[in-house]
Amino acid sequence: MGSNLLNPCPFCASKAAALLTDTEGFSYVECLECGSRGEVVTPQSQPGAALVAWNRRKLVGELLVPTKLLDALETADLNMQAARTIDKGVEAASQFGEALRALYKLLHEVQHDE
Numbered sequence: 001m002g003s004n005l006l007n008p009c010p011f012c013a014s015k016a017a018a019l020l021t022d023t024e025g026f027s028y029v030e031c032l033e034c035g036s037r038g039e040v041v042t043p044q045s046q047p048g049a050a051l052v053a054w055n056r057r058k059l060v061g062e063l064l065v066p067t068k069l070l071d072a073l074e075t076a077d078l079n080m081q082a083a084r085t086i087d088k089g090v091e092a093a094s095q096f097g098e099a100l101r102a103l104y105k106l107l108h109e110v111q112h113d114e
């Protein structure tokens with residue numbers, strides 16, 4: 001199995017990761033640098049499912065912080081700090097809440113995307 005098939009570790013960015021299978025036939029990808037593990041897949045899973053899960057994790061890591069969403073959070077945060085009136089503060093807090101909800105929704109989807 002060529003290690004070039006695996007994306008770098010989502011935690012330490014190491015490219016040294018290995019596909020491991022335990023005695024029960026459960027497999028997962030483990031980072032040889034920091035020891036983080038990808039999703040454990042059952043023996044009944046598609047061949048390569050552990051690799052797909054590991055590689056998707058990296059992709060998921062990138063999806064977790066879409067620039068647009070971070071920008072929205074940052075802008076709302078700055079607006080809150082700069083708010084001089086209660087009305088402006090409430091408006092900024094509402095923007096912040098909206099961006100947080102979008103982030104939460106995204107995290108929720110990613111976590112349940114199996």
Ligand SMILES: [Zn+2]
Binds near residue numbers: 011031033034036
């Ligand atoms: Zn690692």
